[in-house]
Amino acid sequence: MRFHENTFPFANAKPNFFSQHYDPSPIPLITPDHNLSIPFPLPKPPSQTTQIHPPNTQSTHPTSLRTYNRLPKPIDHSLNQSLSIAHPNPPPTPLLLESDILEPPTPSTDINTIIPPTPTPSRRSSRHAGPPAKLSDYVCSNVYTAQSSSFLPGPPKGTRYPLAAYVSYHRYQPLHRSFIAIISNVTEPRSYSEAATHPEWQAAMQSELQALQHNGTWSLTPLPTGKTLIGCRWVYKVKHRSDGSVERLKARLVAKGFTQLEGIDYQDTFSPTAKIVSVRCLLALAAARG
Amino acid sequence: MSPPPGLLRQGEDQLVCHLHKSLYGLKQASRQWFAKFSKAICSAGFEQSQVDHSLFTRQRDKSFTALLIYVDDILITGNDPISVALTKKLLHSQFNLKDLGPVKYFLGIEFSASKNGIFIAQRKYALEIIKDAGLLRAAPVDTPMERGLKLSNKSDLLTNPGHFRRLVGRLIYLTVSRPDITYVVHVLSRFMHQPRKLHMEAALRVVRYLKGAPGQGLFFSSNTDFKLRAYSDSHWAGCSLTRRSTTGYCVFLGPSLISWRSKRQKTVSLSSTEAEYRAMTGASCELTILDLDSLKLWPVIS
Numbered sequence: 001m002r003f004h005e006n007t008f009p010f011a012n013a014k015p016n017f018f019s020q021h022y023d024p025s026p027i028p029l030i031t032p033d034h035n036l037s038i039p040f041p042l043p044k045p046p047s048q049t050t051q052i053h054p055p056n057t058q059s060t061h062p063t064s065l066r067t068y069n070r071l072p073k074p075i076d077h078s079l080n081q082s083l084s085i086a087h088p089n090p091p092p093t094p095l096l097l098e099s100d101i102l103e104p105p106t107p108s109t110d111i112n113t114i115i116p117p118t119p120t121p122s123r124r125s126s127r128h129a130g131p132p133a134k135l136s137d138y139v140c141s142n143v144y145t146a147q148s149s150s151f152l153p154g155p156p157k158g159t160r161y162p163l164a165a166y167v168s169y170h171r172y173q174p175l176h177r178s179f180i181a182i183i184s185n186v187t188e189p190r191s192y193s194e195a196a197t198h199p200e201w202q203a204a205m206q207s208e209l210q211a212l213q214h215n216g217t218w219s220l221t222p223l224p225t226g227k228t229l230i231g232c233r234w235v236y237k238v239k240h241r242s243d244g245s246v247e248r249l250k251a252r253l254v255a256k257g258f259t260q261l262e263g264i265d266y267q268d269t270f271s272p273t274a275k276i277v278s279v280r281c282l283l284a285l286a287a288a289r290g
Numbered sequence: 291m292s293p294p295p296g297l298l299r300q301g302e303d304q305l306v307c308h309l310h311k312s313l314y315g316l317k318q319a320s321r322q323w324f325a326k327f328s329k330a331i332c333s334a335g336f337e338q339s340q341v342d343h344s345l346f347t348r349q350r351d352k353s354f355t356a357l358l359i360y361v362d363d364i365l366i367t368g369n370d371p372i373s374v375a376l377t378k379k380l381l382h383s384q385f386n387l388k389d390l391g392p393v394k395y396f397l398g399i400e401f402s403a404s405k406n407g408i409f410i411a412q413r414k415y416a417l418e419i420i421k422d423a424g425l426l427r428a429a430p431v432d433t434p435m436e437r438g439l440k441l442s443n444k445s446d447l448l449t450n451p452g453h454f455r456r457l458v459g460r461l462i463y464l465t466v467s468r469p470d471i472t473y474v475v476h477v478l479s480r481f482m483h484q485p486r487k488l489h490m491e492a493a494l495r496v497v498r499y500l501k502g503a504p505g506q507g508l509f510f511s512s513n514t515d516f517k518l519r520a521y522s523d524s525h526w527a528g529c530s531l532t533r534r535s536t537t538g539y540c541v542f543l544g545p546s547l548i549s550w551r552s553k554r555q556k557t558v559s560l561s562s563t564e565a566e567y568r569a570m571t572g573a574s575c576e577l578t579i580l581d582l583d584s585l586k587l588w589p590v591i592s
Binding site: 163167169172173183184215221223229231242244252253255256262266267268269270275278279282284285288 | 404
């Protein structure tokens with residue numbers, strides 16, 4: 001069995017933690033106390049290990065506990081409780097710690113034996129190497145293997161006409177370049193359910209509601225008979241400063257005016273939209289001013 | 291109005307919001323806002339242009355200030371920095387607005403200013419069109435349209451005409467800074483009601499042309515003599531389906547292009563002379579609008 005060390009979700013573990021093998025037994029020792037049987041998620045150590053030793057530091061215990069909490073599988077609720085109790089105070093596992101301490105830590109010379117031997121560079125498989133077939137539906141400008149470009153003569157595989165070859169920014173001023181890089185980079189939520197998961201957008205919506213109530217925009221009443229209700233929705237916008245950096249996240253409450261009927265709900269409408277010709281005239285004027 | 295999500299507490303399910311003031315999204319909201327704005331700005335001595343109601347100008351002796359409003363975006367310029375600053379101050383006192391400094395991004399157009407002039411481009415917009423058309427990987431072409439292409443209504447109808455309509459609609463907005471695709475976009479937009487397969491191919495060719503240089507735009511030089519020049523041309527019986535002719539004109543202010551058009555004429559011309567005269571009429575109509583007196587933009591400058 002292969003040990004996929006890089007994909008294992010230990011984000012904040014010590015760097016040398018991965019290089020050493022450990023005994024996964026400390027954690028399962030908790031479970032028999034609570035009569036729980038869950039599949040143990042940690043990968044088994046490789047078969048070529050000759051020595052298996054328990055973790056030699058206390059810091060590994062909280063890390064493994066956190067991994068338990070992040071498990072995508074449905075875990076019994078009582079386990080979570082027991083873990084959350086166990087997490088703040090380490091004493092639930094004093095026996096293990098004692099045994100850890102009693103047992104002398106093994107010398108770290110076995111690291112060399114654990115690392116799988118690097119394949120010899122002389123032999124290379126004759127299998128055709130290329131980008132995975134699942135990527136054929138996507139635009140990947142940089143998907144080409146180093147093998148194909150170095151061994152086969154001719155143009156590199158991948159996109160034949162990468163967009164990067166046609167967009168050039170070198171004529172812009174550096175300030176403008178950074179500006180367009182930033183405005184191309186942000187995304188805005190499209191719906192309330194999307195935004196409600198982010199605390200920043202929640203705060204934005206809260207401040208908008210407060211502003212509307214402060215202005216006395218509405219009062220809450222029961223619906224009069226014979227009137228139709230106008231819907232409303234949230235619109236989200238990222239506001240930029242003039243240098244392009246994000247100034248704030250703005251949530252705006254809008255009424256769904258398309259349900260209004262002309263003559264009943266409203267009389268006249270008008271929008272001050274400038275002709276694009278006058279915009280260009282103004283620009284020509286502004287350019288002349290310098 | 292129905293209460294927004296997140297407002298109501300428990301037990302208030304039956305209540306609705308009774309609006310006392312205008313809210314974004316209501317049909318009359320923009321009118322209310324413009325009425326308020328124009329009242330405020332006219333009391334400061336600005337005059338509303340009769341050609342474009344969203345343009346306001348003010349002239350006092352030598353100082354000249356122009357203000358353009360696009361719904362809630364305002365552009366201010368003038369030959370007198372003090373007057374411009376005073377106008378900003380006035381707007382700040384009346385409305386809660388934000389000064390973004392020199393214009394950089396307005397109506398989806400990117401502005402880049404230097405001492406030689408102002409450059410505008412719709413680079414981001416063009417890239418979005420390319421991306422949404424799924425042609426990021428396609429080879430660019432050098433021309434927006436095949437030479438001498440006559441689009442007929444012979445090929446198969448598109449199963450999803452909305453796709454074509456949306457694409458051409460976006461291309462129409464892209465012509466704001468791209469005069470080079472004006473002709474082909476105007477040809478394509480004739481088929482909006484009944485798009486066919488060939489039309490879609492022609493539209494995708496425009497997108498591939500855009501990919502060749504998405505950042506292209508217009509340059510407004512600072513070295514200008516404020517003289518309006520217009521050029522017009524016509525294509526007799528250019529539309530093979532109706533035999534109507536095509537008008538084309540462009541108007542320059544000094545060296546900068548400010549207005550252009552490609553449009554199929556309303557009536558059938560029997561001779562190319564007739565078609566030319568109609569094109570000249572169109573160009574002179576545009577000149578009348580842009581004329582010095584009516585737009586009130588550049589009497590003081592020259």
